[in-house]
Structures are given as C-alpha cells and as structure tokens.
Amino acid sequence: MAATKWTIPARKGLAVKVAKGCTFSVVNTHGSQVVDTWAFNAADMAEFMSLEHSRAGFRRLVSRIGDTYLTNKRRPIVTVTDDTSPGRHDTLVAACDVYRYQQLGHQGHHDNCTDNLRDALAALGLKATETPAPLNLFMNIPWEPNGDLFWNEPMSMAGDAVTFRADMDIVAVFSACPMDLLPINGKDCIIRDAHVVVG
Amino acid sequence: MAATKWTIPARKGLAVKVAKGCTFSVVNTHGSQVVDTWAFNAADMAEFMSLEHSRAGFRRLVSRIGDTYLTNKRRPIVTVTDDTSPGRHDTLVAACDVYRYQQLGHQGHHDNCTDNLRDALAALGLKATETPAPLNLFMNIPWEPNGDLFWNEPMSMAGDAVTFRADMDIVAVFSACPMDLLPINGKDCIIRDAHVVVG
Numbered sequence: 001m002a003a004t005k006w007t008i009p010a011r012k013g014l015a016v017k018v019a020k021g022c023t024f025s026v027v028n029t030h031g032s033q034v035v036d037t038w039a040f041n042a043a044d045m046a047e048f049m050s051l052e053h054s055r056a057g058f059r060r061l062v063s064r065i066g067d068t069y070l071t072n073k074r075r076p077i078v079t080v081t082d083d084t085s086p087g088r089h090d091t092l093v094a095a096c097d098v099y100r101y102q103q104l105g106h107q108g109h110h111d112n113c114t115d116n117l118r119d120a121l122a123a124l125g126l127k128a129t130e131t132p133a134p135l136n137l138f139m140n141i142p143w144e145p146n147g148d149l150f151w152n153e154p155m156s157m158a159g160d161a162v163t164f165r166a167d168m169d170i171v172a173v174f175s176a177c178p179m180d181l182l183p184i185n186g187k188d189c190i191i192r193d194a195h196v197v198v199g
Numbered sequence: 200m201a202a203t204k205w206t207i208p209a210r211k212g213l214a215v216k217v218a219k220g221c222t223f224s225v226v227n228t229h230g231s232q233v234v235d236t237w238a239f240n241a242a243d244m245a246e247f248m249s250l251e252h253s254r255a256g257f258r259r260l261v262s263r264i265g266d267t268y269l270t271n272k273r274r275p276i277v278t279v280t281d282d283t284s285p286g287r288h289d290t291l292v293a294a295c296d297v298y299r300y301q302q303l304g305h306q307g308h309h310d311n312c313t314d315n316l317r318d319a320l321a322a323l324g325l326k327a328t329e330t331p332a333p334l335n336l337f338m339n340i341p342w343e344p345n346g347d348l349f350w351n352e353p354m355s356m357a358g359d360a361v362t363f364r365a366d367m368d369i370v371a372v373f374s375a376c377p378m379d380l381l382p383i384n385g386k387d388c389i390i391r392d393a394h395v396v397v398g
Contacts, residue, residue: 050293051251052250052291052292052293052332053293055291055292055348056291056292056293056299059347059348059349059350060346060347060348061291061342061346061348062346072293072330073298074296074298074299074302075298092251092254092255092260092291093251093254093255094249094251094252094255094271097273099272099273099274100255100273103273129329130328130329131271133251133332143260143342143346145344146259147259147260147261147342148258148259149254149258149259149260150258151258
C-alpha cells in the first residue's frame with residue numbers, strides 16, 4: 001500500500017487511524033516543532049497509551065528505538081522502530097491547555113493541545129474519556145541529577161522523524177503545539193506545521 | 200481541633216476528607232512502606248492532583264518542601280509543608296494493578312493500588328472518573344543522566360513523615376502498596392501498615 005502523508009497544521013491537531021502492524025512516522029518538517037502525540041485503542045477509547053505505565057515498562061524517562069509504549073491496561077500499543085532525531089522527547093509534561101496560557105498571562109483564547117486533541121478526535125466522530133498525558137515528540141525537557149527540569153529549544157533538525165509500529169488498531173492523535181510564550185518550539189517562538197506519514 | 204490518626208492497613212487503601220487549610224501527615228511507620236497518594240477536589244471528583252501538570256508547575260521530577268501540586272485544571276491542591284524523610288519520592292510510575300501482577304507471573308488475585316483507590320473511595324460513597332497517576336511517597340525510583348530508571352528500596356526510616364497542606368477541600372486517598380514481587384517496599388518484600396495524621 002502506498003504511504004499517505006498527512007499535515008499537522010501549525011497550532012492544530014490531527015487524528016489518524018493506523019491498523020495493527022502498520023507504521024507511521026512523525027516528521028519534524030521544519031525541525032523546531034514539538035508534536036504532542038497520543039494513541040488510543042481504536043476498539044475502546046478508554047484504553048490508551050499511558051506514559052506512567054510505559055515508563056514502568058521500558059524503565060526509562062524517555063523511550064529509545066525498540067521501546068514499546070503500553071496502555072493503561074499495560075498492553076503494547078506502539079513501538080518505536082526508528083528515530084532520526086537526537087532522541088530527546090518528553091514524557092513528563094502535560095498537554096498545554098487554556099489554564100496554562102492564562103497563567104502565562106495570555107488574554108483571550110489561545111490554541112492549545114488539550115483542545116486540539118478533543119477537536120481532532122471529534123473530526124473522526126470520536127471522544128476521549130480523559131486527556132491522557134501526551135508523548136511530547138521533539139520536546140526538550142532535560143533533567144538534572146537533583147531532579148530539576150528545564151524548558152529548552154528542540155534539538156531536532158528539519159526532516160527528523162520518529163517512526164512507530166502500531167501494536168494494535170489505533171487512533172493516533174497529533175498536535176503541533178501552539179506554545180509561543182516559551183521557547184520550546186524554537187527561539188523565535190514561531191509555530192510551524194509538521195507531517196505524519198502512514199504506511 | 201485535636202489531630203486524628205488513621206491507619207492505612209497493610210496492602211489496603213484509605214480515603215479521608217481534609218478541609219482547605221488543614222494539614223495531613225503521611226507517616227512511614229515502619230520505614231519501608233511505599234504509600235501511593237491521590238488527592239481529589241471534594242466538590243468535583245473530575246478535578247484531581249495531576250503529576251504531569253504538577254511537574255510543569257514546580258519544574259522538578261520530585262517535589263521539595265514548599266512545592267505545590269496542581270490539579271488537571273492547574274489549580275493548587277496540596278502543598279508540601281514538611282518532609283522528615285530523605286525526600287526521595289516518585290512521580291513517574293503508575294499505580295500497580297491486576298495487569299502488573301499478571302505480568303510479573305502472579306497467579307490469581309493480588310491486592311493492588313488501583314483497586315485500593317476504587318475501594319477506599321467507595322467506602323465514602325465516591326467514585327473517581329479515572330485512575331490518576333499517583334504520588335508514590337517513599338518510593339525510590341532513581342534516574343540516571345541517560346534517563347534509565349531503577350526500582351530500589353525506600354531510603355526512609357521508621358517514623359519519617361511527609362506533611363501537606365490542603366489548598367482546597369479535598370478527598371485524599373492512600374494505599375499501602377502491596378507490591379511484594381519487587382523490593383520497592385524493602386528487601387524483605389513484607390508489606391506493612393502506615394498512618395495518616397490529619398490536623
């Protein structure tokens with residue numbers, strides 16, 4: 001089957017169904033864009049990729065090639081099969097939301113990954129039972145030996161990609177994180193699109 | 200008001216209401232016991248202490264004295280006001296559940312923190328809308344510079360306690376973690392009771 005390329009629009013979300021055994025690559029087209037990523041069991045939206053269960057499975061703060069993410073029922077849902085980026089991703093930080101932007105001093109509406117998850121699923125007629133913690137691809141949150149965390153620019157380059165194999169039929173959801181008040185999407189704080197290649 | 204002392208029975212859970220402004224101490228009575236801890240907004244069980252939001256708030260893997268945990272709406276829910284232990288707690292690992300014990304090779308029923316949360320809330324006529332990631336008090340999961348995690352024995356001593364102030368009216372839930380297949384509750388893998396002192 002030919003590969004299908006999807007755009008994650010800047011500041012917005014995208015939901016895509018991926019069949020068990022198929023692969024999908026999340027491409028950091030411009031190099032500086034964080035992509036919040038979720039995966040749900042296509043047959044049961046209450047089962048989804050859970051980072052607190054996954055960390056206990058692969059015993060790391062951040063996955064490496066070959067590591068498998070687990071659901072909240074501890075079943076394999078996606079496996080990292082390739083990663084051409086430096087491998088710095090984040091499993092620690094919640095999706096941004098209206099409260100985050102309010103606290104950072106923003107007035108009025110601001111796009112956010114939590115709403116993007118909801119809207120992307122709604123476009124497929126689906127609804128999450130909760131907002132799981134996202135896998136923040138390309139997000140550079142280094143940790144110190146004393147546990148301190150920092151919000152840094154991505155280390156990725158244009159075209160870097162992370163490839164996953166779906167270990168069950170899934171609905172994958174992506175959000176081109178609209179955070180433009182901190183430099184997590186690059187020093188210029190400009191939000192850009194990214195791409196997903198399925199198959 | 201006189202302080203009230205509650206027992207968290209070995210292998211089981213306990214739910215306690217704590218009014219805004221009041222403090223509660225989680226006492227590691229025997230020194231080696233991990234206590235999974237949750238906090239819910241007493242007025243809205245869908246709002247609860249969220250570790251992925253909290254880490255973004257205090258910008259650490261593990262809280263220190265003075266740090267405030269946030270809800271999934273990024274509102275303060277509890278603040279650490281004292282900690283007589285070495286301060287090694289865990290925010291990374293999911294509550295144990297039936298799947299965890301199955302995967303570790305256990306046959307038949309095994310007590311677990313996920314069910315303990317449900318049962319402790321049910322004893323107060325309450326129900327969680329999901330199973331939030333727990334704050335695992337006294338659980339010693341060190342991290343390496345490369346992100347590797349380890350499941351070690353607690354560093355705490357008998358009588359060590361962590362004290363919190365409730366920043367809203369809450370339902371606090373505790374589970375004396377029944378994990379006896381890994382040494383997280385001490386080398387002898389014996390599960391013991393712990394205590395909570397409110398007020």
